[in-house]
Amino acid sequence: MEFTFSPEYEMCRESFRRFAEKEAAPIAVEIDEEERFPAGTVEKLARAGMLGITVPKQYGGQGADNLVYIMCVEELSRVCATTGVIVSAHASLCVAPILENGTEAQKQKYLPRLASGEWLGAFGLTEPGAGTDASGQKTRAVLDGDHYVLNGNKIFITNAGYADVYIIMAMTDPGKGTRGISAFIVEKTFPGFSVGTKEKKMGIRGSSTRELIMEDCIVPKENLLGVEGKGFGIAMKTLDGGRIGIAAQALGIAQGALDKTVAYTKERRQFGKPISAFQNTQFQLADMETRTEAARLLVYKAASFKDAKKPYSKEAAMAKLFASETASEVASLAVQLHGGYGYMREYEVERMMRDAKITEIYEGTSEVQRMVISSALLK
Amino acid sequence: MNIVVCIKQVPDTTEVRLDPVTGTLIRDGVPSIMNPDDKAGLEAALRLREKYGGHVTALSMGPPQAATMMREALAMGADRAILLGDRAFAGSDTLATSSAIAAAIRKLDYDIVITGRQAIDGDTAQVGPQIAEHLSIPNISYAQEITPSEDRASVTVKRVFDDRYQMQRVKLPCLLTALSELAEPRYLSPGRVFDAWREMKVENWTSADLDINPAVLGLKGSPTRVKKSFPKAVKPAGAVIRLEGREAAEAVLRKLKENFIL
Numbered sequence: 332m333e334f335t336f337s338p339e340y341e342m343c344r345e346s347f348r349r350f351a352e353k354e355a356a357p358i359a360v361e362i363d364e365e366e367r368f369p370a371g372t373v374e375k376l377a378r379a380g381m382l383g384i385t386v387p388k389q390y391g392g393q394g395a396d397n398l399v400y401i402m403c404v405e406e407l408s409r410v411c412a413t414t415g416v417i418v419s420a421h422a423s424l425c426v427a428p429i430l431e432n433g434t435e436a437q438k439q440k441y442l443p444r445l446a447s448g449e450w451l452g453a454f455g456l457t458e459p460g461a462g463t464d465a466s467g468q469k470t471r472a473v474l475d476g477d478h479y480v481l482n483g484n485k486i487f488i489t490n491a492g493y494a495d496v497y498i499i500m501a502m503t504d505p506g507k508g509t510r511g512i513s514a515f516i517v518e519k520t521f522p523g524f525s526v527g528t529k530e531k532k533m534g535i536r537g538s539s540t541r542e543l544i545m546e547d548c549i550v551p552k553e554n555l556l557g558v559e560g561k562g563f564g565i566a567m568k569t570l571d572g573g574r575i576g577i578a579a580q581a582l583g584i585a586q587g588a589l590d591k592t593v594a595y596t597k598e599r600r601q602f603g604k605p606i607s608a609f610q611n612t613q614f615q616l617a618d619m620e621t622r623t624e625a626a627r628l629l630v631y632k633a634a635s636f637k638d639a640k641k642p643y644s645k646e647a648a649m650a651k652l653f654a655s656e657t658a659s660e661v662a663s664l665a666v667q668l669h670g671g672y673g674y675m676r677e678y679e680v681e682r683m684m685r686d687a688k689i690t691e692i693y694e695g696t697s698e699v700q701r702m703v704i705s706s707a708l709l710k
Numbered sequence: 711m712n713i714v715v716c717i718k719q720v721p722d723t724t725e726v727r728l729d730p731v732t733g734t735l736i737r738d739g740v741p742s743i744m745n746p747d748d749k750a751g752l753e754a755a756l757r758l759r760e761k762y763g764g765h766v767t768a769l770s771m772g773p774p775q776a777a778t779m780m781r782e783a784l785a786m787g788a789d790r791a792i793l794l795g796d797r798a799f800a801g802s803d804t805l806a807t808s809s810a811i812a813a814a815i816r817k818l819d820y821d822i823v824i825t826g827r828q829a830i831d832g833d834t835a836q837v838g839p840q841i842a843e844h845l846s847i848p849n850i851s852y853a854q855e856i857t858p859s860e861d862r863a864s865v866t867v868k869r870v871f872d873d874r875y876q877m878q879r880v881k882l883p884c885l886l887t888a889l890s891e892l893a894e895p896r897y898l899s900p901g902r903v904f905d906a907w908r909e910m911k912v913e914n915w916t917s918a919d920l921d922i923n924p925a926v927l928g929l930k931g932s933p934t935r936v937k938k939s940f941p942k943a944v945k946p947a948g949a950v951i952r953l954e955g956r957e958a959a960e961a962v963l964r965k966l967k968e969n970f971i972l
Contacts, residue, residue, distance in 0.1 A: 337907075338778060338781070338907065339903050339904050339906075339907040339908070342781070342782065342785060342898065342903045342906075342907075343898070343900045343903050346897050346898040346900075346903070349897065350897045378897075379896075379897035379898075379899055380899030380900060380901060380902075381897075381899075381900075384900050388901060392901070393899055393900040393901035393904075394901050394904070395900040395901060395904055399900050403900075
């Protein structure tokens, strides 16, 4: 077992880091402050091929693997978690389910546009009454000739309003519980589809989080993803993959907070010396680094299992659980080591602390991850 | 329009520290990068190709580890990467280097040769113009813009100095030395990176591949003797403040007062 990447991976990482430093970092404070979606950055991500990393070349993508994609989310999130989640929601939650479950015609139609960034993707599962208990779906889809009619609301949808394509879960047979759920590819221009008001959030404030409203929304029959009644499985598998993306986002936040803290503690002087000369600082930094590195190994392992087509549900859950809790802990310690300055917006670690919290909640709370991990142990 | 771009692998001098005792550069652990002026030249060449067609060849002379930089050139979009790698080239000064590079370029089909203005490790700015001399082609240094004529028989070049610029038109073939402002290098797309490492190859040429007298190569072909080397004084990056009229004047005044100039 070798814990190093071959040079092509390192070259990709360097390029992602350069992009992050030059394009995402300079506006990270501003988009948080103004709660502004970084549409210009998304265009640049598209031009750099970063929205189609895992899409095969035959569909206009980069043809690279999940490890490369994960590095991309990690490096973006290291400077701006908002930018990281835009990519993760697009790639893990919209591109991946089409790639894994789509018909050839669906792949031909959607993947080239999603890979080039002409279209941005999103995913809609959560409803007001169906969060962790995703089986309680109220959105209905009724087949009517050559199309389905969808009615219902989805909430807390990342990229909503800016995305062109949404993977939507809806009940086609309410009597069958989770086996009555189906997945659909819904375009924003379909009649009856609209987005609701923007949520005001604690963190990742530049990312767009909105409600989706479907009122007699007409979805062509050929936009059913997979087969009828198999939507819940598609959603769960999609979230397994998405968790690696969020774990990478959390890892990036932890690394970003740590890097800022190392630099700060070398500069900041108290009692006549830099605060990095105090053992308390040194021990805190050592713990932050160790946790972050442990999270990194779990995240890369989960991604490499996915690439190797091994079962990775438990690995993804462990990666997300540990990386997200690490992000919160490391960011909180970063604020503490920055002292009063850390509490101020200018120093960015307070934003990282706010951004970190959501990684413990979305795409399955930490409690859900513990359920997934323990059920794999106890089955 | 076929373009040969000469590139050099250099230590990232922004990461080089000076040994406080000996005053020499500490190169240990310093990453190697493509020289920034050269990279801008390569980017400009790729943009010209994208607009006018043709092919771009990246050419370098260096040790085997320079192959990583050649892969980067391929990942940026170069069609071909040729590394002159041979013990016979070791110890070359700028003259021996330009002799070898020019000999390699003679074997290639080119309309334009682009080199960086200078390398950040040596700062000589000699190799580009020397190559032009060897090839007996015109040379315009400090290029910040390159615009081909409609018939593609010439290019107009914005040649930039600290306090002025010149617009020069030159017949092809020619050699241009690029400023890093010529073109901001693109981000590498992952697909191209993987192709560069897994599908494409870096060609290694030795002295035997060149039609050249071995006496002009390497240490033997290098008349330069180094008497002393010293680091260049680092100029701070400076700050750009965009204001207008009165506000701008006030900002300048404030800065001058802050620095006790006024």
